Amino acid sequence: MKKTREITLVSLLAGLIIVTGMIKIPSFVPGSEFQISAPISVAIVAVFGFWRYIWAGVMASSILFLLGLHTILNVEISMIFRIVVGGIVSVFGTSFPVLIMAGPIGSFVARLGLAKTLDVTPWPLIIAAVPGMVFTMLAVIPLTKVLKKVTKEVGYFDK
Template identity: 45%
Template structure:
């Protein structure tokens, strides 16, 4: 029963990540819009743990790749974000400051990967991602609290977080 429950949870989280990744939030500066999935992904990592988050992220990446909405490069960038943001939460726990900074750290690492792959300027990539980093830092904690309340109000409340609770 536990294994089936984990499969269902990871599948649900993967769909949430994949769908929220298709929404772009506009920015006041052209070319700096960002995905809505970043703060939600951080909240998922904080509420459900690193392993479930990474597995859901892998499934979400596979779905978006198969649907043709992402390329292999998009998946590499997304997985970099997930490993860094989720890793920060896994290593330091789902504390307020960790949850707020995990998204910007993941975004920075993802921009470094783009820079390494394309060989273009790192500074313009980082500057363009600043509005998204600020948005993620400001919204990750409230989304984490909302997701924790939803989790506690459903049958998923019995699913333990691997390390500490939010």
């Protein structure tokens, strides 16, 4: 029963990452729309832990890649972001300042990785990501509170 619950939870989290990744909010900077999956991802790692988050992220990226909705570059950015965010939250805890800074740091490092892969200067990529970083900082705390409340209401951690 416990394995079934764990598989179901990770699958649901992967679905949440996929769906929220499809929701794009336009930005005032052309070409830099923002995916709402970033603050959701930080909230997921804060509430459910590093390994569930990483497995859900691997599952989400694999599904999107296999469906042709993501390229290998999208997967690279996503996985760098996930490892950095998950590492920060795992090492420094789930205090609000840590959660607020984890997303922007993850985005920054992911853009550095993309710039290295493409052999381009990273600053245009980073500047384009700034509106999303700000939105992540603003949205992560309310989303984390919602996820905590949902898990409490359904009694997930009581079982």
